[in-house]
Amino acid sequence: MKIVSRTGPLSLLHAFMDATRSRAVVDGAVARRERPIGLYVLETGGCEGCFMEIESLNGSAFALEQAGFVCVSDPADADWLLLTGAVTRVCAEMVDRVWRAMPPGRSLIAVGACAVDGGPFPAGYATLGGLQALTPMRRSIAGCPPSPEDILRALQELAQA
Amino acid sequence: MIGMGRIIRSGERVALSHYHLDAEQWSAMLSAPGATLPLMSCWADDGRAYVLLLEGDRPLLASTSVEDRRYLAPSSRFAGAEWGERVAYDLYGVEAMDARGNGAPALDEGGWTSTWPLSSRPGPAAGGLRPLAGSHLLRPEQTGLSGPLEFSFDVLKGKIRNVDVCAGGAHRGVVSRLLGRTPEEAMPLVSRMTAGGFVAHPLAFARAVAQARGLIPGAGIRDVWMALLEIERVSLHLFDMARTARGVDAELLATHCDHAREAIARACAEQGVSRRLMDMVSCDGFREGLEIVPLAQAVHAAMQPRLAALEELHRVFAPRLDGFAVLDARLAERFAVGGVTGRASGRSMDMRRREAGMRLEALRATGSSQGDARAREGLRLAEIRDSLKLLERILGSIGLEDDEPAPDRTEEGIGVAEGARGDVWYWLRLKNGRIENLYVRDPGVALLPVLGAMLRGYPVSRVPAALGSIGLSPAGIAL
Numbered sequence: 001m002k003i004v005s006r007t008g009p010l011s012l013l014h015a016f017m018d019a020t021r022s023r024a025v026v027d028g029a030v031a032r033r034e035r036p037i038g039l040y041v042l043e044t045g046g047c048e049g050c051f052m053e054i055e056s057l058n059g060s061a062f063a064l065e066q067a068g069f070v071c072v073s074d075p076a077d078a079d080w081l082l083l084t085g086a087v088t089r090v091c092a093e094m095v096d097r098v099w100r101a102m103p104p105g106r107s108l109i110a111v112g113a114c115a116v117d118g119g120p121f122p123a124g125y126a127t128l129g130g131l132q133a134l135t136p137m138r139r140s141i142a143g144c145p146p147s148p149e150d151i152l153r154a155l156q157e158l159a160q161a
Numbered sequence: 162m163i164g165m166g167r168i169i170r171s172g173e174r175v176a177l178s179h180y181h182l183d184a185e186q187w188s189a190m191l192s193a194p195g196a197t198l199p200l201m202s203c204w205a206d207d208g209r210a211y212v213l214l215l216e217g218d219r220p221l222l223a224s225t226s227v228e229d230r231r232y233l234a235p236s237s238r239f240a241g242a243e244w245g246e247r248v249a250y251d252l253y254g255v256e257a258m259d260a261r262g263n264g265a266p267a268l269d270e271g272g273w274t275s276t277w278p279l280s281s282r283p284g285p286a287a288g289g290l291r292p293l294a295g296s297h298l299l300r301p302e303q304t305g306l307s308g309p310l311e312f313s314f315d316v317l318k319g320k321i322r323n324v325d326v327c328a329g330g331a332h333r334g335v336v337s338r339l340l341g342r343t344p345e346e347a348m349p350l351v352s353r354m355t356a357g358g359f360v361a362h363p364l365a366f367a368r369a370v371a372q373a374r375g376l377i378p379g380a381g382i383r384d385v386w387m388a389l390l391e392i393e394r395v396s397l398h399l400f401d402m403a404r405t406a407r408g409v410d411a412e413l414l415a416t417h418c419d420h421a422r423e424a425i426a427r428a429c430a431e432q433g434v435s436r437r438l439m440d441m442v443s444c445d446g447f448r449e450g451l452e453i454v455p456l457a458q459a460v461h462a463a464m465q466p467r468l469a470a471l472e473e474l475h476r477v478f479a480p481r482l483d484g485f486a487v488l489d490a491r492l493a494e495r496f497a498v499g500g501v502t503g504r505a506s507g508r509s510m511d512m513r514r515r516e517a518g519m520r521l522e523a524l525r526a527t528g529s530s531q532g533d534a535r536a537r538e539g540l541r542l543a544e545i546r547d548s549l550k551l552l553e554r555i556l557g558s559i560g561l562e563d564d565e566p567a568p569d570r571t572e573e574g575i576g577v578a579e580g581a582r583g584d585v586w587y588w589l590r591l592k593n594g595r596i597e598n599l600y601v602r603d604p605g606v607a608l609l610p611v612l613g614a615m616l617r618g619y620p621v622s623r624v625p626a627a628l629g630s631i632g633l634s635p636a637g638i639a640l
Contacts, residue, residue: 045333048307048636049356049437052400055307056426059403059419060412089272090329091309093290094301120350125278126334145356147426147436 036070040078046085049145050112057148075101086114086121087128110140165193166216169223176573179222187225191238199497202602203235203245205255207281218515220575227255234260241496244609252279270329301330305625308635319620324613331639344370344444352440357634360393361580363442368576369587370444375570381560382446383518385453388555389441391548392460396425397581398541401632408626411478421467428459457552482535486615486627498607500583502631505540506532512579517565520554534630582632603637
């Protein structure tokens with residue numbers, strides 16, 4: 001990114017140009033879809049590291065939408081539920097509520113070690129210990145935490161599969 | 162007239178800063194005339210109740226025995242003790258007598274496998290989830306935070322009058338998982354307490370362990386720890402700035418923050434360490450192979466040229482944050498709110514200033530103390546500049562010796578680290594080399610009692626933007 005080093009009336013324009021010039025792009029071919037895949041992200045009791053990496057992926061430094069995905073704020077608009085964190089017993093109800101609000105054809109994807117098998121937070125008095133023990137797991141993204149690039153690459157592979 | 166500090170020191174000294182009081186002394190402390198020492202935290206277990214106070218910039222820990230599962234409530238004197246008393250009841254079933262507040266659960270929303278799970282005599286499971294009181298709810302997935310925290314509000318004519326918080330969704334039973342482990346076995350989990358402190362939490366823990374063992378880390382280790390903490394500070398400030406900016410539709414500022422934070426993450430990865438500096442701190446130093454000089458230089462080179470743009474964009478968008486989510490200076494002092502949120506409200510507490518070897522000349526950040534989101538955002542930016550200066554100073558004199566004497570080995574230690582979001586505290590007691598007891602205080606806990614005042618008068622729809630501007634981590638609060 002070219003850096004704005006001046007101040008004054010033109011600085012905002014330069015900042016805008018810098019942000020535009022350094023817009024992230026997706027490496028490689030992207031399968032064209034009629035509409036982007038809607039992602040709803042839910043943290044269910046981890047350290048928040050995976051959630052924050054997805055937030056980074058959804059920020060300006062990555063080209064999530066160019067890759068055919070969009071983060072949505074309403075589960076009714078979501079195709080995939082990205083779950084981060086070990087599932088605490090209190091959060092199980094939230095997961096169920098969000099899952100039922102999603103339209104048919106929905107998919108559940110565990111992002112990060114906690115969501116897969118509990119990671120450092122296996123089953124205990126307050127935790128259920130990850131999705132692996134709760135439901136047949138076909139889609140997951142490993143890492144503690146996985147980087148935004150890792151997550152995006154895995155999402156693209158899942159979309160192609 | 163005997164002040165609070167003297168009353169505490171009249172008790173039995175059991176560790177460097179820890180005094181055990183009998184019931185009479187505890188009661189006298191709670192009704193001591195004169196000034197109230199700032200409360201950093203309050204907790205209790207089956208055997209003892211504790212208050213961690215600050216005397217000047219030094220910690221002072223007082224404890225008393227829990228008799229028949231009851232103890233005299235610290236909240237009768239320290240308003241900020243209420244959350245800790247509620248947590249202690251949820252985990253251990255010990256009751257604070259004469260406590261203020263409604264005594265509602267802090268963590269136990271139902272659904273656990275037992276009641277009072279950490280007690281020596283846990284009860285049967287309570288069954289299903291308990292609904293929160295309040296006329297309006299903000300579900301955990303609606304808060305805009307990184308983790309599950311549930312809010313209930315009393316709302317009149319569309320405006321918030323009162324707020325209650327339950328953090329059960331984010332509670333993972335961390336303390337129960339750490340007890341009985343050696344500090345070295347515990348460190349990987351401590352390093353995953355919260356992404357709001359991948360360095361700050363393990364660093365505070367390592368300092369507590371060193372004190373318990375009667376050790377002082379060498380000057381080289383101390384400087385590596387300091388440098389890691391500053392890198393984390395820059396990265397997290399950028400994260401919180403981006404979130405705050407998006408809360409007021411300042412997308413251009415958020416974009417520049419995103420790119421800067423990603424540039425730091427990449428600089429870390431290129432130097433062979435994790436993007437967010439996870440697992441860098443160990444009990445006696447740092448991860449083998451970590452080369453702090455090239456790492457700090459790479460981060461500095463990635464960040465320094467971006468500051469001018471961020472400052473200019475902050476100037477453009479800051480008026481949108483004027484007067485938003487104000488924390489009054491009096492409340493910041495009363496509840497010992499730390500970090501950027503406390504300092505932006507005029508509470509001049511920065512635990513880095515008391516650290517041996519600190520290059521104090523680099524810590525110059527000052528700014529508005531209006532207590533609003535604009536003051537917090539401006540201070541984050543100023544602190545990023547300070548962090549870069551501090552990295553320069555550390556690189557210029559790394560390993561500078563300091564004459565700090567080692568404490569006596571007492572098997573008990575208190576450690577603190579001034580993280581990006583405030584002061585992180587650890588207290589632990591070792592027995593036969595293993596953790597017999599432990600307490601963790603994340604800076605987010607101090608924000609809970611002031612949320613009501615900060616959010617009063619706003620519609621519920623503005624709550625996510627307000628929460629984003631104070632950098633709250635449910636994982637840190639609930640553990």
